[in-house]
Amino acid sequence: MSMLITGIGELVTCDGGTEGAVEDPLHAGLGVLRDAAVVVGGGGEDTAPVVEWIGPADRAPAADWAVDLEGRAVVPGFVDSHSHLVFAGDRSAEFAARMSGTPYDGGGIAVTVSATRAASDGELRSLLQHRVQEMRSQGTTTVEVKSGYGLTVEDEVRALRLGGEVTSEVTYLGAHVVPPERRDGSSGGRAAYLDLVCGEMLEACAPYARWVDVFCEPASPHAFDGEESRRVLEAGRAAGLGLRVHGNQLGEGPGVRLAVELGAASVDHCTYLSDADVEALAGGGTVATLLPGVEFSTRQPYPDARRLLDAGVEVAVATDCNPGTCYSSSMPLMIALAVREMGMTPAEALLAATVGGAQALRRNDIGRVVVGRRADLAVVDAPSWLHIPYRVGVPVVRALEI
Ligand SMILES: N=CN[C@@H](CCC(=O)O)C(=O)O
Numbered sequence: 059m060s061m062l063i064t065g066i067g068e069l070v071t072c073d074g075g076t077e078g079a080v081e082d083p084l085h086a087g088l089g090v091l092r093d094a095a096v097v098v099g100g101g102g103e104d105t106a107p108v109v110e111w112i113g114p115a116d117r118a119p120a121a122d123w124a125v126d127l128e129g130r131a132v133v134p135g136f137v138d139s140h141s142h143l144v145f146a147g148d149r150s151a152e153f154a155a156r157m158s159g160t161p162y163d164g165g166g167i168a169v170t171v172s173a174t175r176a177a178s179d180g181e182l183r184s185l186l187q188h189r190v191q192e193m194r195s196q197g198t199t200t201v202e203v204k205s206g207y208g209l210t211v212e213d214e215v216r217a218l219r220l221g222g223e224v225t226s227e228v229t230y231l232g233a234h235v236v237p238p239e240r241r242d243g244s245s246g247g248r249a250a251y252l253d254l255v256c257g258e259m260l261e262a263c264a265p266y267a268r269w270v271d272v273f274c275e276p277a278s279p280h281a282f283d284g285e286e287s288r289r290v291l292e293a294g295r296a297a298g299l300g301l302r303v304h305g306n307q308l309g310e311g312p313g314v315r316l317a318v319e320l321g322a323a324s325v326d327h328c329t330y331l332s333d334a335d336v337e338a339l340a341g342g343g344t345v346a347t348l349l350p351g352v353e354f355s356t357r358q359p360y361p362d363a364r365r366l367l368d369a370g371v372e373v374a375v376a377t378d379c380n381p382g383t384c385y386s387s388s389m390p391l392m393i394a395l396a397v398r399e400m401g402m403t404p405a406e407a408l409l410a411a412t413v414g415g416a417q418a419l420r421r422n423d424i425g426r427v428v429v430g431r432r433a434d435l436a437v438v439d440a441p442s443w444l445h446i447p448y449r450v451g452v453p454v455v456r457a458l459e460i
């Protein structure tokens with residue numbers, strides 16, 4: 059079965075090599091075709107639909123059935139390469155305290171850990187599914203999901219198993235923080251927890267995960283320093299997992315350079331960067347993933363995306379959707395913040411939310427609209443993709459259900 063999607067006012071392929079694309083600085087690198095059509099084929103229970111043809115609507119081939127978008131814009135589905143969707147409980151009061159000046163230090167993670175441990179599988183599954191649906195309704199078609207609110211072998215495995223029900227991009231984050239019951243040393247303390255994270259917990263979790271991550275943040279008493287983080291990442295790599303790092307969120311530190319040195323796919327946050335960090339990122343194969351919803355929700359300064367882009371660093375933008383630092387699932391909001399607060403052009407922000415996210419997950423089948431690749435599309439209820447940041451806070455974009 060094939061489907062013709064026609065009446066596309068603007069098709070944004072996010073592929074700079076698209077033939078016949080609009081050429082002007084506003085659309086640089088976006089591969090925008092006007093009055094376009096897309097033919098999508100395949101797709102079944104186990105296979106994703108594929109783009110079979112793109113081009114001008116008046117030259118589109120016939121298909122089994124057709125849908126007319128009546129002049130709306132189409133963009134690649136957003137790739138949200140950083141989220142913590144498996145959790146229970148509520149921390150809205152912590153948000154309120156931050157808005158009146160209380161700084162974030164990671165201590166609230168313990169609140170979510172207790173609520174998540176206490177929730178049943180069914181409760182967690184339903185919360186997770188609801189959050190993924192919320193993302194799709196705002197244009198996200200791929201999401202990475204981390205564990206990190208279980209912090210026992212059983213609870214971490216459970217989070218990864220549930221995450222695997224909604225995405226193949228599942229990340230083991232046993233090294234989120236030292237769990238509360240181990241902070242007084244009574245059941246083994248910090249060193250013993252690290253042994254567990256790199257030993258028995260890793261062994262149990264690796265079959266359910268594609269990635270390992272660590273909250274590398276010497277500025278937080280709850281998270282991990284450079285040497286501890288190196289140990290977690292090296293153990294994860296030896297277990298066959300790809301590497302991701304939470305780095306430089308609360309202050310300058312070793313996270314970014316460690317991520318680049320070990321060949322991580324992505325280092326996320328990058329809020330506080332030294333010149334040496336930027337230099338390392340520019341020369342390495344690690345994507346800098348910026349999470350502007352975190353700065354919004356913690357009142358921290360926004361990272362300087364312009365500095366990174368001008369240095370030639372690959373940049374992604376993601377939500378970090380989690381109950382502590384950013385309880386937003388909205389990629390359109392992140393794009394708007396990237397433009398308004400981080401010095402990105404609208405085109406750069408859209409690329410960071412699509413191709414950038416794909417690169418941060420080391421995927422080349424998503425993030426662009428290209429013949430032969432997955433048909434992950436989002437529809438903008440407007441004549442131009444620019445309405446995504448322009449109509450901030452208005453739900454103008456949704457995943458196209460094919
Ligand atoms: N910084 C570490 N982890 C999350 C926040 C988790 C929480 O506070 O619940 C983040 O990416 O910001």
Ligand SMILES: [Zn+2]
Pocket residue numbers: 140141142304378380
């Ligand atoms: Zn995070």
